[in-house]
Amino acid sequence: MPKSSSSNAQLPPPPGRDAALFLDFDGTLVGLAATPEAIEVPPALVPLLSDLRDLLGGALAVVSGRQIDAIDRFLAPLRLPAAGEHGVQRRDAKGGMQEQRPPDLVPILDVANELARIHEGLLVERKHGAIALHYRLAPQLEAVCRDAMARAIEGRPQLELMHGKFVFEVKPSGVNKGLAIEAFMTEAPFAGRTPVFAGDDTTDESGFAVVQPRGGVAIKVGAGPSLALHRLESPRAVYEWLVQARDLLAAPDHHKASPRSPA
Numbered sequence: 001m002p003k004s005s006s007s008n009a010q011l012p013p014p015p016g017r018d019a020a021l022f023l024d025f026d027g028t029l030v031g032l033a034a035t036p037e038a039i040e041v042p043p044a045l046v047p048l049l050s051d052l053r054d055l056l057g058g059a060l061a062v063v064s065g066r067q068i069d070a071i072d073r074f075l076a077p078l079r080l081p082a083a084g085e086h087g088v089q090r091r092d093a094k095g096g097m098q099e100q101r102p103p104d105l106v107p108i109l110d111v112a113n114e115l116a117r118i119h120e121g122l123l124v125e126r127k128h129g130a131i132a133l134h135y136r137l138a139p140q141l142e143a144v145c146r147d148a149m150a151r152a153i154e155g156r157p158q159l160e161l162m163h164g165k166f167v168f169e170v171k172p173s174g175v176n177k178g179l180a181i182e183a184f185m186t187e188a189p190f191a192g193r194t195p196v197f198a199g200d201d202t203t204d205e206s207g208f209a210v211v212q213p214r215g216g217v218a219i220k221v222g223a224g225p226s227l228a229l230h231r232l233e234s235p236r237a238v239y240e241w242l243v244q245a246r247d248l249l250a251a252p253d254h255h256k257a258s259p260r261s262p263a
């Protein structure tokens with residue numbers, strides 16, 4: 001599939017009434033921050049997502065690399081359908097939770113912790129079935145982190161190394177956001193709708209690869225090559241696009257509302 005760039009991608013249309021809306025979290029709904037806990041959730045985001053969920057008949061899910069617990073905490077009191085840890089965990093629209101049995105991550109955790117002990121600025125995030133080694137505060141250590149984590153998974157085909165924004169993550173093989181979106185699309189209220197997915201990172205490309213062949217809309221947030229044919233420049237632009245979508249979906253049907261329309 002050809003890749004788009006910031007210069008040839010288009011602005012996305014607002015999701016229509018028949019959309020199934022999938023939203024990445026960090027870098028898409030919220031701006032990136034120095035550490036995972038330092039993000040700021042705009043106060044109006046939670047009611048906006050809640051309105052959109054209702055207007056789309058429940059077909060709105062967060063698809064994130066974070067644990068679902070963390071997403072719930074940041075979006076409280078809202079609890080949306082969600083895929084967490086790139087699909088290791090998934091909560092469907094009825095609240096049912098599916099979670100892969102976590103692999104043995106102790107040897108990986110030991111390597112990551114030892115690296116963080118030796119080098120200032122590295123941060124280890126332990127999740128249910130994955131481990132993230134963050135180097136945003138020490139970007140010069142990218143190669144050191146990559147080499148150590150790659151060596152740590154050698155001979156463990158059940159584990160896979162992902163590279164995100166200033167982070168290397170070890171997670172179970174064969175799990176990704178695209179598969180999580182496909183799973184949602186087999187279930188009510190998502191099934192039969194047009195998938196729309198917005199994300200900012202390389203880890204979102206698997207989701208773009210799923211929605212576009214289904215006639216859906218893939219939106220890359222920010223710069224960088226992407227499979228996505230549509231683009232929004234920042235989480236702020238995503239927010240404004242979502243506000244526009246909410247207002248259009250909530251507007252009374254123009255045809256019925258117009259006084260000049262025939263009865």
Ligand SMILES: O=P(O)(O)OC[C@H]1O[C@H](O[C@H]2O[C@H](CO)[C@@H](O)[C@H](O)[C@H]2O)[C@H](O)[C@@H](O)[C@@H]1O
Pocket residue numbers: 024025026027028031032033034035036037038039063064065066067125132134136164165166167169201203
């Ligand atoms: O799929 P996402 O919802 O985008 O989650 C991807 C990772 O996001 C978090 O890390 C990223 O955001 C942090 C806060 O802005 C930033 O400090 C870090 O450099 C980014 O990589 C989260 O901590 C990870 O668990 C997610 O996998």
